[in-house]
Amino acid sequence: MNDILKSRNIDNLNLKNSLIMAPCCMYSAQKDGKLTHFHFSHYEARAIGGVGLIIVEATAIEPRGKISDKDLALHNKDQALLHKQLVENCKSYGAKMGIQLAHAGRKSEVKDSTPIAPSSIKFSDNYKQPKELTIDEIKEIKKSFVNSAILAKEAGYDLIELHSAHGYLLCEFNSPLTNKRDDIYGDSLENRCRLTVEIAKEIKQVTALALSVRISATEWSEGGWSVEDSVYLSKELEKVGVDVIHVSAGGNQANPELMPKLEPLYQANYAKQIKENINIPVIAVGLINTYEQCQEIYDNKCADFVAMGRELLRNPNVIQYFLKEQKEKDKFQKQYARAFI
Template structure:
């Protein structure tokens, strides 16, 4: 029996298989940041294709938190209906749906606002990046509240879970890294203090909603003196104790130049997921140029992860899972209307 195609229990939810569509920005929203026809078709196609868990792209918790002017948002009640329609389509074809709640921090390229960050350190001296404003304690409290409000809207829209984006050099990871966080107050300095922002938001979301919570982390910063896998393991232990269900393990993204970045190759980030899963005793999602069903089977069999994210492969092939099912002789998993093609 294929492990990749087998069901998986996460809290109160049962995923029909272990294939994940990870969040990938489409940059298709209008300036209002609402779900539109593209998003409905895009995500529905992967749900029809049999994906077990669809995590909707980075969705901003406030306007200045967008990566670009074409990101989705959940900072206003006006956004709920579009997300509800998207979730309804995913559910109609048996997929569970999560949304990645995000704040771009100093990596925002929105020209209409000044980016914010834990410290006034620019991501890049080159356009379109601007020097960020260092957040005050009052502003930090406001952003924490915005994450919780966005999670409550996600719950109203019918999402099964939310993912907190604390990776790739966006705001929450900026707080984690000693290279982008030079504060000397309750949110900076020691490892414990740099983790405070992420932990407080995670705990507040879990207290305010009934949703399962995933946290996406960059396991390594790939810059000397930066965030490390040992830091990620320690933070994952903290998050597990709070009640976070799973860690979605990625890496890098906090610097324009990353001297310690490994060569890009299939499965190049999967070992991070295994280390966190083992050391922190928390389920993980593995990512990193995973393109073949056989790779996913191996990762699951050898204890690297609990779920496998196929990003670019699902962009190329919304029906990836049907090919995997055909190879395993499990044609009952193929959408009947498409079965003649397999």
């Protein structure tokens, strides 16, 4: 069987193939962060389409942690009941289910709250001035992440992904450009990574679920977070029981001139550099659209799993196309078997 269509494990979690639906914000939640009918149709379609693991979009651990007023949240039982139904529906089609727990930090655009950050530095002139967190407030943030992880487990999720990328709160703590603290959560690389590592450790201890951490491998800024820093963080996360590293990039600086040319596989080499330095699996992501591009990632030993975002938004049945191309009829969605011919 072809590599990307082969069953593969994350910890003890067995996926029917190595293709993952990357978390993609839909900005379609109710004002209280609850799932809507759209989310059920959206995620179930990808489950029917044959994705091995669906990672539900960035889901806030508290109201001020949402990116927008239309973001999902998971910090109370009412929200969790809807997640439980979504998980049951998607898993009935053979997909495993993950959820990305997140806090937007200084990039929150929620109307009726003040954003928070490791240091009071705005993302850009178009964003609010964030409030610098105290040590006691950081402890409360940790508790909120763990509480949301417990709710995710109760809802039946198979995997939790901790969002430490794209310029959101944990990523802001990691970077020397956005973290100017002089306490145990600032200054040195070890201190700046401390919050992400501590939260990952506690989530793993209290849930025992498969745990992923999504990181931005680099922020493409002189004196900023680098691939070498990402290797250090990944090693520390491995030590505390994290099961897979999901490698993205960017998002912590507002200047578009800092970004490289966006093209297929533009982030794959970051994943490869991290994979070469740790003993747990790596997920590659970033404009990956075709079977050939997925296979190139495996052939070049860049990653163990491939996450697709935009292509799965365009085509929820892209996995069925891959199966047809590779003549894997036994893996084809049975209700659509006549489409294999």
